[in-house]
Amino acid sequence: MESMSAPSSHLGATKTENPPLQVPWSERERATRLALAGELVAAVTHDLRQPLTAIEMNLSAALLFLSEAEPRTDRAIEALEDIFAQQRRMSEALQALDDLVVCREPRHERCDLTALAREAIALIRTDPSLRDAPIELTVGAQPAPSVSGDATLIRQALLNVLLHAIDASGGRPGEPIRGAITNFEDSVEAVVTYPKPVEQPASSTGPGLTLARAVIAAHGATIKIDESSESTVRVETRWPTYAG
């Protein structure tokens, strides 16, 4: 547990002050991810409901087209082709869930951090209770270079940081949660700044942030939470650029 009075903490795979994070992809980390499965299931369920609806409609339509006195086979074939497309869509949604829940070493591939941040925000918008959360994302004039890592896990880490910010700030009206992607020489910085809670201090722990920390550590990236400002909390993550 981090001290709430500490103005900042800097955590990374190479740091020694937080030994549990040095264990790469441990069972402990997997358990943390499973604890978050409930949140994820809601998002994945939404992703499955759409293609399931489309498949049901297309199947029924195809049967009706084929049972007409003069069967409209061309329309039935269109419907069946769409069913294939929707089936693939469902498989991808399930694969995304599988990637997250199954214990495995993270991949190291070329990832666009800006795109992943946008996807994380879009995921938040699929939850009706969070869709109006005031999140503003600023990106630099130059496109951010690719970072090295596992896109599914990085997206999840960014999502968790944002959910933590929404949770901690309590959605104060007129005070947005600000995200920013900035380029550095050998890294890309993703920062989330949110209003400091008035009644109780922001918790810099919790299953969401713990998972984010674990993902960040496994990627050789760093996370720093700065609560020294009176009005805002700044969560800074730095990701190494893709070296090929």
Next chain:
Amino acid sequence: MQDDAPLVAVIDDDEPTCRAISRLLDAVGYRVRTYTNPRDYLDELDVAPPICVLVDILMPEVDGLALLREMRHAGSDVPAVFMTGTGHVPTVVEAMKEGALDLLSKPFTADSLCAAIARATDSSRRTHGERRDLVDLWRQVEKLTPREAEVAALVACGLLNKHVASRIGTKEKTVKVHRGRVMQKLQASSLAELVRMVDRLQLEQMPFVKLDGVEARRPRAADIITDVLARERSQSQKQA
């Protein structure tokens, strides 16, 4: 597809879902227009209004609830069937409060979709029929002079000709003439029918309605009739 088949508007930001629903409704005999952006539907609100709209609740920019509010604000009372991909209870409650005729939870079956659309179609036809009757009544009432409108209201209140004459400060004979013209202009065959017409004007006091995309305004004579009825009711309450 027949040109006179009922038109259904499907509004869902998920294009494959929109296309699949459109395909099914086409197969069962509806004409369909699809919109992946609710703004496009609002822009076409007055162009051949559909018999009902099938709207996804959760959409970016304008969600289903906001869309329905904007439709109602613009004077469109096309029945709405909502679709939802979440079981978010407050959203569902809000949808029903906003006047959703039905709510389908994704994934739904083809049968449940067709049943909901059929209910919405029936509701739309019933409303359209009632609206046509009201506009027909307004057209007849529009022919009345202000004095005839007053006489119509007083007669419908059950007053005898001589009492109507004293109320409006004229002779009984003149009232008889006005009364005859009222019955003729309104094509009322009996006092009971006149009372029903006046009751309808009293019940439905909206300033205008849209019928087949055309706005019809409530005539001044209808307002005179309801004003006289209100005055008479107030007087009789005081006497009681």
